[in-house]
Amino acid sequence: MKIAIAGGSGFVGKHIAQYFAREGHNVVILTRSEKEGYGNIEYAKWMDGAKPIPSLEGLDVMINLAGKSISSRWTEETKKEIVESRVESTREVYKILNGMDKKPSVFINASAVGIYGTSEEKTFTEESNGTDEDFLSSTVQKWEQEASMIRDLGIRTVYARLGIVLGEGGVLQKMILPYKLYGGGPLGSGTQWMSWIHVTDIAGLMDFIIHHDEISGPINMTSPNPVQMETFGKTLGKVINKPHWLPAPSSAIKLALGEMSILLLEGQRVLPKKAIENGYTFIFPSLEPALSDIIK
Template identity: 55%
Template sequence: MRIAITGGTGFVGTHLTRQLASEGHDLYILTRSPDKHPNTERVTYVGWLKEGMKPEKNLPELDAIVNLAGENLNSSRWTEETKKSIMNSRIEATESVLDLIKNMEQTTKVLVNASAVGFYGTSETETFTENTTTPGNDFLAKVTTEWEERAQKAELFGVRTVYLRFGVILGEEGALPKMAIPYKMYAGGPVGNGEQWMSWIHIRDIIGLIEFSIKNDKATGPINATAPNPKRNKELGKSIAKVLNKPHWLPAPSPALKLALGEMSTLLLQGQYVYPQKALELGYQFEYPELEPALKDILL
């Protein structure tokens, strides 16, 4: 297949590019700085998001577009300026993808657009599936709602559209190494009260679900990209401690985190139980449905 990827140089994009190239697909990575990346036999870097760049002129007929572009949520404290950048980076990239679809001579078959479980808001008691259609009322819910609404416009061009609502992605990069640092220093423990849910997923299953969404014509609309067994924060911590053979004892108090991180502390202190009902009904088989084997694969 011929697949274009935005955000192809990030955490998920790098893993996706490596996997798809190894399977023999031809990949086109849309980037602001194509000259910084050497092309390979299977991977071509194409300029976009800068004035004068017309990626449609440098692309063949595409089978799929995967849109992963967006500013990192935890790169800095959530000032009003940072929040605006988080929102605008996703909207701008998705609008540019829509322009690309509109301007290409042949319409791509499918758009797989990143989203997040933040759509649902937070709760310690509710279970969220794709049947939950009412978004939460916090900042991340607003971001994901607008993000998905933009992506949905691809359907107007006859493009099958999927929004993968990513949970916390566990891999050698991303959040997990930071979570493990206190345990390696013998100072790990629950964050806040430890009761907040974490809907996690192994990086291999994120890549698997992206491929599954590309290939399965029945995949459409929102799909929860989370493992089927979410864990509370305290359970996650105990599992990390067990895998690393380190103690789980020293809590990180909520007031200190709120003081240090401000609104961004919600990423650590609040969560949601998200179940991948649609993926399972469509027949996706998780490589890592349970947390402890996933942690062992990454941390050991």
Template identity: 50%
Template sequence: MNIVVTGGTGFVGRQLTDHLVKQGHHVYILTRSPEKHSDTESITYVGWLHESYNPVESLPYIHAIVNLAGESLNSGRWTDEKKQAILDSRVQATEGVIDLIDKMQDKPNVLVNASAVGFYGRSKTKTFTEETTKAGRDFLANVVEEWEERAEAAKEYDVRTVFVRFGIILGEEGALPKMIIPYKMMIGGNLGSGEQWMSWIHVDDVVGLIDFSIHHEDVNGPLNGTAPNPKRNKDFGRILSTVLNRPHWIPAPSFALKLALGEMSTLLLDGQSVIPKKAIEHGYNFRYPELRPALASILK
């Protein structure tokens, strides 16, 4: 298959590209700076999102598009400018994908669009599945709702569309390296009350669910990209401390995190319990359904 990937040079994008190439597919990575990369036998870098580039002319027939592009949520305080960049990067990239589909004479079979569990808002008591159709009312929920709304335009071209709502992605990059710093300094503990839910997923299952979405024509719409067993922060931390053989004992007070991080502290202090009901019902076999083996595979 010929598969287009946006955000292909990022943490998840590189893992996905390696997987797809090993499966025998050709990956076309859309990037604003194709000159910074060298093509290989199975990977082609194609310029886009600039008036000097016309990606349609550089692409053969494309079977699937995977859109992973977007500004990182945890790369700095959420100033007004940062929040606008978080929204704009997702909307503009997705609109760019829809524009690409519009210009293709032969449309792809499927668009797999990254999304986030932030859609559901924050709760310490509720459990969410794909059957939850009402978005939350905070900043992240608003971003996700607008993000998915843009991607949904692919359906107008009879392109099957899947929104994979990812939780906290665990891997050698991303959130986990920052999580382990306090434990390595022997000061790990609960964040705030420790009661907030952490809906997590191993990066191998991120790649697996994207691949699953590409190949299973009966998968449509929202698909929760989380492991089947979310953990409260206090339990996540205890398991992490055990894997690292470090103590879990000094809590980080909510007020201190809010003072240090501002609104971005919601990523640490708030959460939601999200179950991948649709993936389970459609037969996806999680490689890492439990947290301890997932962490051990990365940290040991």
């Protein structure tokens, strides 16, 4: 197959690109700058007004991960960039696909479990309603709404609602640092839920979606075993053999991170109901083996 990945140069995108390349597929990474390809991975410049992109001829799958990282302090300017980068990149994908005579069979648009809002009591599945109660949930609503336009082109469209992705890179490296300095401990109350997923299962689920035509619309990309933040911290400390003892009060985290502190202090318990019902078998369903695999 030929698989294009917009945003394929980021932490998650690199893992997905390498996964499909290892499986023998041809991967085209859409990038804003010229890059040299390798093996069966090539780069194609986009978002510069040049259309069509010749290397996308014969495309079977389009995956969109493009968007500014949310892991920087949410100033008004940054929030605008986070929203606009997602909307604009998805519009560009629409233009590309709309201009193709032979369109890909499936479009997978990255999304986030943040669409459900935050709660310590509720459990969310794909059947749960989204909300716009905070910046993150409203951003995801706008992102999915933009992506739904591609469905109107007759292309099977899937919204991959990612939880917190664990892997070599990404947010986990920032969470490990305090433990390495013997300062790890509970964040805030510790009772907030963390719906996580190993990056290997992100790639596995993408592959699963491609080969299961019955899957469309939202799908939660989270482990079937979410944990509360206190459990996550204790498990992380155990895996790297460091103490879990020094609490970080909510007030200090809010002072340091501002509105972005919601990512650490509030969460949601999300279950991957659609993946399980359709027969996907998680490679890393439980936290300790997942962390042990990453922290070798």
